Amino acid sequence: MKQEQADVIVVGGGLGGCAAALAVAKMGLRVIMTEETDWIGGQLTSQAVPPDEHQWIEKFGCTKTYREFRNRIRAYYKNNYPLTDQAKKDPFLNPGNGWVSRLSHEPKVALRVLQDMLAPYINSNQVMIHLNSKLMEAEMSNDKVASINIQQQSLSQEIIKLTAPYFVDATECGELLPLTNTEYVTGAEAKQETGEPHALDQPNPSDIQAITYVLAVEYVENGDFVIPKPAQYDFWKTFIPTYSDKPLLSWYAVNSADITSLKEFTLLPNSKKIADLFTYRRAIDTRHLAKNLYEGDISLINWPQNDYFLGSIIDVSEKERQRHLGNAKQLSLSLLYWLQTEAPRYGGGRGYPELRLATTALGTEDGLAKYPYIRESRRIKAVYTITERDVSKDFITENERCTFEDSVGVGSYHLDMHHTTVTNRTFYIPSKPYEIPLGALLPVRLKNLLPACKNIGTTQITNSCYRLHPTEWNIGESVGYLIAYAIDNDISPHQVRVEKNHLSAYQQLLINNGVEIHWPADLE
Secondary structure, three states, X not given: XXXXXXXXXXXXXXXXXXXXXXHHHHOOOOEEEEOOOOOOOHHXXXXXXXXXXXXXXXXXXXXXXXXXXXXXXXXXXXXXXXXXXXXXXXXXXXXXXXXXXXXXXXXHHHHHHHHHHHHHHHXXXXXXXXXXXXXXXXXXXXXXXXXXXXXXXXXXXXXXXXXXXXXXXXXXXXXHHHHOOOOEEOOEOEHHHHOOOOOEOOOEOOOOEOEEXXXXXXXXXXXXXXXXXXXXXXXXXXXXXXXXXXOOOOOEEEEOOEEEEEEEEEOOOOOOOOEEOOOOOEEEOHHHEOOXXXXXXXXXXXXXXXXXXXOOOOOOOHHHHHHHHHHHHHHHHHHHHHXXXXXXXXXXXXXXXXXXXXXXXXXXXXXXXXXXXXXXXXXEOXXXXXXXXXXXXXXXXXXXXXXXXXXXXXXXXXXXXOOEOOOOOOEEEOEOOEEEEHHHHOEOOOOOEEEOOXXXXXXXXXXXXXXXXXXXXXXXXXXXXXXXXXXXXXOOHHHHHHOHXXXXXXXXXXXXXXXXXOOOOOOO
């Protein structure tokens, strides 16, 4: 068995993992990062979801490195794409003009930018990345992770033993937690446990938010690109979810402004101002281009219609996990087939055969993302658990804001919980700009394992706002600096929080490196 050693092992190459690796490397330590797919970047790349962000993102509310990432995305288009003069001059260029994001862009561009940001540390051997690597097992000693084994998903199937003083779980589903016997929760907690008014009366660990297999499509005028009929199309065509009287494959979905009603959608912009879904997560708007680089606009299809909630992929057998992943893929392909053949067209007629599966956009043969979009992970039982009362506007007065003495970052997003696998419930609750408490990053028992994405100490309800791109990045970056500070001062991460002088010094380290830990008082 091959063995490798570093100061920090980061398991998972998503946004939190990349941010953690960057922070650790900047502090002069060596990192080994593993990733299950062949793309780093998680939500932005292998899951194909452009950044969901808050309204202040262009001027405040993220770390300096996340802002650098955003600036590099725009610079990449301006330096490499044949843009119009207007697009080149636009300081707030939105490559896809998607209305869900101020920076809707292609996953491959995000991948390139992340690779460039890590390149100096990879080239100097401070960061080593193992792609296509599956986490296999972990060895424990006295409430600490001693080592983990990963297996290369290649012809060699080589197993590598990784050892380090610290381990970071940046996997999409918190895969390191059960292997290390870390205390964690899944699904829905009970009201009695969390004190949250929107929690269930009884806990249900299997009631987990929907996953989505995003697919990329290109709209080509007068084209005819109908795919073969998916094997499960007849099932999904007639499937009516419990929360609706309309088929899932329809132009109707739950209205986020009033979850008791349905809202009508359509595919393309129209005179009646019916919400058009093609532009929702459009990743490239060809009107920005001075040359015919693409045959049509490209959009990433992550809609209510392809949210898969018929079963969880967490803490189930591998056979059941693969069944649900296969079903989720079939749902997305069935949505595309429905769009191409049967979807009512605005103005009359049925079907949009002009939609072409953009197989090159996501680096896959089937045009689906390399990995499903994961909204909810296993979550550590933490020193402090963030609840609905910490962030919901229902519990914070108009002139107040969520603040924590041990804040290590900031973020903002609605409490946006997609339909769950058992109760099929959903929320879209207004929230206040929030902070990230250090206590939520510390497991109740383990000493050298830290979370770096959606696996922090939130409830199911608060996970739904702490799960978004800039917050995940902030969590990972703050964890990276926490480990570096703990190593440099020969103390534990838990001591950093308890001992006020160390907490203050660690927070100053964050501030010095561009991590905003409090919202400004005069935020409009």
